[in-house]
Amino acid sequence: MASIERRAVDAFIKKPDAHFAVILVYGPDTGLVSERVRALVAASVDDVEDPFQLVRLDGDEISGDPARLADEVFTIPLFGGRRAVRLRAGSRNIVPTVEPVLANPPTACRVVIEAGDLKKNHALVSLVEKSRAGAVIACFGDESANIGQIIAEEVANAGLTIAPEARETLAGLLGGDRLATRSELRKLTLYAHGAGRIELSDVEAVVGDASALATDEIIDAAFSGRADLLDLTLAKAWNEGVNTSQLAGTALRHALLLHRLRGEVEKGRPAAAVVDSMGMQVHFRRRAGVSAQLSALTMARLDRIVADLSEAVLEARRNATLGQAIVARALMRIALMAKARR
Incomplete structure (x- = not known):
C-alpha cells in the first residue's frame, strides 16, 4: 500500500x-x-x-x-x-x-x-x-527545482553550458508538460549546437515562440498602472493569436501571487526581499516591477482584483466571441486602479 x-x-x-x-x-x-x-x-x-x-x-x-x-x-x-x-x-x-x-x-x-x-x-x-x-x-507539472534539473541534464547531454540569465528565463517558460519541456530543450540545444554556450538571445529566439514573455509584458503593464503600454501590448497579443483564456488565467495567478506576498509585506518585510525570496518563480528582469506592484497595491485592492479577474475568466469561457473584450476590460480596470495608487 x-x-x-x-x-x-x-x-x-x-x-x-x-x-x-x-x-x-x-x-x-x-x-x-x-x-x-x-x-x-x-x-x-x-x-x-x-x-x-x-x-x-x-x-x-x-x-x-x-x-x-x-x-x-x-x-x-x-x-x-x-x-x-x-x-x-x-x-x-x-x-x-x-x-x-x-x-x-x-x-x-x-x-x-x-x-x-x-x-x-x-x-x-x-x-x-x-x-x-x-x-x-x-504526475503534476514540474516545480522550479525539477525544471532546473531537467535543463541541466539536457544541456550537459548536448555538451553545452548555459548563461545564468538564459537559464532563469528558460525555467520560467517551461514546466507545463514534461514531454513538451524536453522537446523545447532539445530544440534549443540543437539551435545552439557548436556555440558552446546557450545565451538569453537563443532562448528568446527558440523556446515557446516567446509567447510567455509577451504575456508577462501585458500583465506587468496592467499591474503597474501603464494603461498606454497595456493598450499596445494587448493589440500585439491579439494580432499574434495569444489565447484569451490563458492570458486571463495568467493574470489571475499573478494577482493571487501578489495577494499572498502582500501578506508578508504587511508583516513588515520589504517588498523587494519578499520578491527575491521567490527565486525562479519571478524572473529576474521582472523583480523590480513586481516589487513596485507589491508596494503600490493594498490587500483590499488585491481582493477586488482577484474577484474581478475570477469573474472575467468565467465570463470569457462562457462567451468566447467576446473573450478579448472581457479580458481587456478587466486588465484595464487593474491598470487604472494601480495608476491611482502611484
Whole structure:
C-alpha cells in the first residue's frame, strides 16, 4: 500500500520495490506520465524490445475480458527472465481487470498502468493505493527545482553550458508538460549546437515562440498602472493569436501571487526581499516591477482584483466571441486602479 511521495519518486523509479506488482502512474502532465512509465518498464525487464518480456495492452480493448490481464501476467516466459505488462487506461472501467492481479500478486511480472488526469478518489486510484501489492505515482507539472534539473541534464547531454540569465528565463517558460519541456530543450540545444554556450538571445529566439514573455509584458503593464503600454501590448497579443483564456488565467495567478506576498509585506518585510525570496518563480528582469506592484497595491485592492479577474475568466469561457473584450476590460480596470495608487 503506497502513494509515492513527490520527493521520493525519482529514486523509486530507478529501483522500484519488488513487492509492488502493480504500479499506477497518472496525472495531468501526460508527458511526465509517459516518461515515468517508460522508465518503470525499463527497470522491470531486461529488454523492452523483446515481446516475450514486455506485453502492451489497451485498457479499453480488454475491459470486456477481465481475465485477460491475469492471463498475461501469469504466463510463464518461454526463455525465463523478468516480464512486465504496460497497460494503457482509457475511458472504460478496468478495475475488474486489475482486481484479480492485486488479489494474487505475481512475483515474476509487473503491471505498469498509464492513466490520464484521474481524481484522487477515482476507483482505479483507490484500488491500487489500498493494495499491499500496489503503488501509485501522481504526475503534476514540474516545480522550479525539477525544471532546473531537467535543463541541466539536457544541456550537459548536448555538451553545452548555459548563461545564468538564459537559464532563469528558460525555467520560467517551461514546466507545463514534461514531454513538451524536453522537446523545447532539445530544440534549443540543437539551435545552439557548436556555440558552446546557450545565451538569453537563443532562448528568446527558440523556446515557446516567446509567447510567455509577451504575456508577462501585458500583465506587468496592467499591474503597474501603464494603461498606454497595456493598450499596445494587448493589440500585439491579439494580432499574434495569444489565447484569451490563458492570458486571463495568467493574470489571475499573478494577482493571487501578489495577494499572498502582500501578506508578508504587511508583516513588515520589504517588498523587494519578499520578491527575491521567490527565486525562479519571478524572473529576474521582472523583480523590480513586481516589487513596485507589491508596494503600490493594498490587500483590499488585491481582493477586488482577484474577484474581478475570477469573474472575467468565467465570463470569457462562457462567451468566447467576446473573450478579448472581457479580458481587456478587466486588465484595464487593474491598470487604472494601480495608476491611482502611484
